[in-house]
Amino acid sequence: MIATLIALSIFWEPTKSFADFSVYVTETASFADCVIYLESTRSFAKGDALWHEESTRSFADRSVYREKTRSFADMTIAFTTTRSFAKCDKGVPAKK
Secondary structure, eight states: OEEOOSBEEEEEOSSGGGOSEEEEEOSOGGGOSEEEEEESSGGGOBSTTEEEEOSSGGGOSEEEEEOSSGGGSSEEEEEESOGGGOEESSOEEOOO
């Protein structure tokens, strides 16, 4: 199931079993399901492609595991430094 969010703050989960979904990070945006822009403030992280990193799991909307193998990941993402290039074709998986 895919959920559309108003704001998305994430916590990088070190353990896959505790994560809501897993991502594979690629350097090339053309091969990514989502191109993510990291916002510095949580209130600006509106939509699936604008994320804000939290330092603790309790403050985050989703916990995300960074997968080392592309085929094991729920989605493939790439990061951008330009906010207007952020897009998400696939959508963010729903919370477990």
